[in-house]
Amino acid sequence: MSNTPIVEHCGVAAPLLQANIDTDVIIPSREMKLVSKEGLGEGLFANWRYTLPGGREPNPDFLLNRQEYRDTSILLCGNNFGCGSSREHAVWALREYGIRVIIAPSFGAIFYNNCINNGLLPIALDEADTKHIADCCEADPQNLKPAINLKEQWVRSPDGKTYTFSIEVAAKHMLMNGLDQIGLSLQNADYIEAFEETDRRARSWAYLSPTKDNDLRSANGL
Amino acid sequence: MHTGSKLGMAKNLLDKLLDSHTVKVMDEDHRMIYIDRIFLHERTGSIALKSLAASKRSVQRPEQVFCTMDHIVDTHPGRGDSTQMPSGHLFIEATRRSAAEAGIRLFDIGDADQGIAHVVSAEQGIALPGLTTVCPDSHTCTLGGLGALAWGIGSTEAEHALATKTLVLKKAKAMRVHFNGALAAGVTAKDMILHLISQYGANGGAGYAVEFCGQAVTDLSIEARMTLCNMAVEFSAVTGFVAPDDKTIDYVKGRPFAPSGQAWDQAVSHWQTLQSDPGAVFDQEIHINASDIEPSVSWGTNPQQSAGIGQCVPSPAHLDNPDTRAAVEKAQTYMDLRPGQKLDSIRIDAAFIGSCTNSRISDLRAAAAMLKGKKIADGIAAVCVPGSSKVKQQAESEGLHQIFIDAGFEWRESGCSMCFYAGGETFGPGKRVISSTNRNFEGRQGPGVKTHIASPLTVVASALTGKITDPREYL
Numbered sequence A: 001m002s003n004t005p006i007v008e009h010c011g012v013a014a015p016l017l018q019a020n021i022d023t024d025v026i027i028p029s030r031e032m033k034l035v036s037k038e039g040l041g042e043g044l045f046a047n048w049r050y051t052l053p054g055g056r057e058p059n060p061d062f063l064l065n066r067q068e069y070r071d072t073s074i075l076l077c078g079n080n081f082g083c084g085s086s087r088e089h090a091v092w093a094l095r096e097y098g099i100r101v102i103i104a105p106s107f108g109a110i111f112y113n114n115c116i117n118n119g120l121l122p123i124a125l126d127e128a129d130t131k132h133i134a135d136c137c138e139a140d141p142q143n144l145k146p147a148i149n150l151k152e153q154w155v156r157s158p159d160g161k162t163y164t165f166s167i168e169v170a171a172k173h174m175l176m177n178g179l180d181q182i183g184l185s186l187q188n189a190d191y192i193e194a195f196e197e198t199d200r201r202a203r204s205w206a207y208l209s210p211t212k213d214n215d216l217r218s219a220n221g222l
Numbered sequence B: 001m002h003t004g005s006k007l008g009m010a011k012n013l014l015d016k017l018l019d020s021h022t023v024k025v026m027d028e029d030h031r032m033i034y035i036d037r038i039f040l041h042e043r044t045g046s047i048a049l050k051s052l053a054a055s056k057r058s059v060q061r062p063e064q065v066f067c068t069m070d071h072i073v074d075t076h077p078g079r080g081d082s083t084q085m086p087s088g089h090l091f092i093e094a095t096r097r098s099a100a101e102a103g104i105r106l107f108d109i110g111d112a113d114q115g116i117a118h119v120v121s122a123e124q125g126i127a128l129p130g131l132t133t134v135c136p137d138s139h140t141c142t143l144g145g146l147g148a149l150a151w152g153i154g155s156t157e158a159e160h161a162l163a164t165k166t167l168v169l170k171k172a173k174a175m176r177v178h179f180n181g182a183l184a185a186g187v188t189a190k191d192m193i194l195h196l197i198s199q200y201g202a203n204g205g206a207g208y209a210v211e212f213c214g215q216a217v218t219d220l221s222i223e224a225r226m227t228l229c230n231m232a233v234e235f236s237a238v239t240g241f242v243a244p245d246d247k248t249i250d251y252v253k254g255r256p257f258a259p260s261g262q263a264w265d266q267a268v269s270h271w272q273t274l275q276s277d278p279g280a281v282f283d284q285e286i287h288i289n290a291s292d293i294e295p296s297v298s299w300g301t302n303p304q305q306s307a308g309i310g311q312c313v314p315s316p317a318h319l320d321n322p323d324t325r326a327a328v329e330k331a332q333t334y335m336d337l338r339p340g341q342k343l344d345s346i347r348i349d350a351a352f353i354g355s356c357t358n359s360r361i362s363d364l365r366a367a368a369a370m371l372k373g374k375k376i377a378d379g380i381a382a383v384c385v386p387g388s389s390k391v392k393q394q395a396e397s398e399g400l401h402q403i404f405i406d407a408g409f410e411w412r413e414s415g416c417s418m419c420f421y422a423g424g425e426t427f428g429p430g431k432r433v434i435s436s437t438n439r440n441f442e443g444r445q446g447p448g449v450k451t452h453i454a455s456p457l458t459v460v461a462s463a464l465t466g467k468i469t470d471p472r473e474y475l
């Protein structure tokens, strides 16, 4: 397990309804210089969020910088959100910023999978429904919040209107249990061990010896 | 990747490689596959290792994991940790720390065995016939030349492989490409793969794992087979490979990480079973007459936009599909070429020999044989970057470096160098480069750089005359 499980969620929702917001917009490449997944939250939407490229002075016009959208954890988006380059940094940045759920009519395919793998719930709803939820929250985002129930697969708009959504069984399992793909695979640890045990006999030549590894550690100066 | 073979049926090589590594069948389309070797490099390896540590997971079998410094290291003589790319040293330092923490053998700067991941992997006997081998770099398929099932992965998949020793793979279709007959003199593995891609499209292999076979493939040296497989990914294939044979076994024997003694005998008997069975079924088969292949060179901005060196820049006018036509026009604008222009009349500014495609010792020997006693044309910038420090050392012991230097080439330390711009080094905006690399995308070798990919022989012949030149003129 390495993600925070998500079963139910209720939070501030910010509308970014324009279509085709790509991963370069979500995080520009110059914000990806770090050698880790952490520290990317600051670069989220950098081109929109700050007044100057590479700068850190908040652009007061950008939605997420406004008081009423503090602690946003839900994004309401347009068609094809997360299209473009496959950079997983986009999802890491969203996650670190605190986004848990993204509702959009459609998603970039790789981005969608990256969301699932990183504990972010992508929900596909019709454009009109997404817009309806956005309209309902707009007057007072801090208090008019959508509620999401992944277990029962529905989203409730603050006006009480409820929409069901679909999600693959495996993806739902991962999100509800906070599993990433590694966690999911490690549930098959028995199979992996059983394979290795048989295989070590059949293909002993394919296994390098850990003794040699120790030599290598010393070669590395350890 | 599997083709759904049934027990008792004739199996193709892909079936055999997958069946012997299947940990669990997940569903009709997916299998969990055991991973034998993982190779990391400083550009993405440190991210994978750090993120693994951050999620409190560990590298399961560090003895099967290796790491090199190749993508962003400087290749100038006397190099240290600082790179041509700003802040590149951060990647280098982070990789060094992460590799030490994880107990992984690192081929560091200054190590006699350092080099480009795929060159080192073969040279050290890390990748072997029949082994599943992955690396977060798309050209990992190079190792298919040994008969390994090798493919490039993303950094998250690398984490998965490190933490679980497996990857979950989607079914790939099986393709076989036959190169029948023999190649003409001066025609190389690089020309074979450029020919295939130009004829069958840069998407021709999408969804397939490709087995290369036929007399022309059997005749290739193991290093040349690696060149052929290197660009399987430019054909959009999941990977490419050649069934191992006696040549492969000779190549592998005695390499530092290759098996020895009893394990060696066991390995050899296994490798001898690694061929497609007679009557094995493929989802697609392509037949190419090897003697039809000319030295080839790219004129556009993807490897499909290539042609025999005697031909002309094609006219987009006759193309029916408006998108294809627009793409060709755009490529020709970027490349500053006109339809009808003869390829062997195009003047160049620079020449590059290097990359995991063509930087092994046989490439350097062939190039040096052609260069010997000659000088490159005035005004041409030329650089040779050996694929590994071992290759460099071998070349120097044979005096090849002196031939390159005397001819006017720069002689460098090993690394990816100008194969791609992320290293921060370029011949300069607008320069036209003939290059032994694998990608001619816009900006691949730096902003505005116009790349023509070709074999090392064609690179040398062109450097000698200052224009794209048929290497057969120098044979």
Ligand code: SF4
Pocket (backbone or CB within 6 Å): B070, B071, B116, B117, B118, B137, B138, B139, B354, B355, B356, B357, B415, B416, B419, B420, B438
């Ligand atoms: S030489 Fe080029 S293609 Fe090969 S590993 Fe390096 S960057 Fe990738």
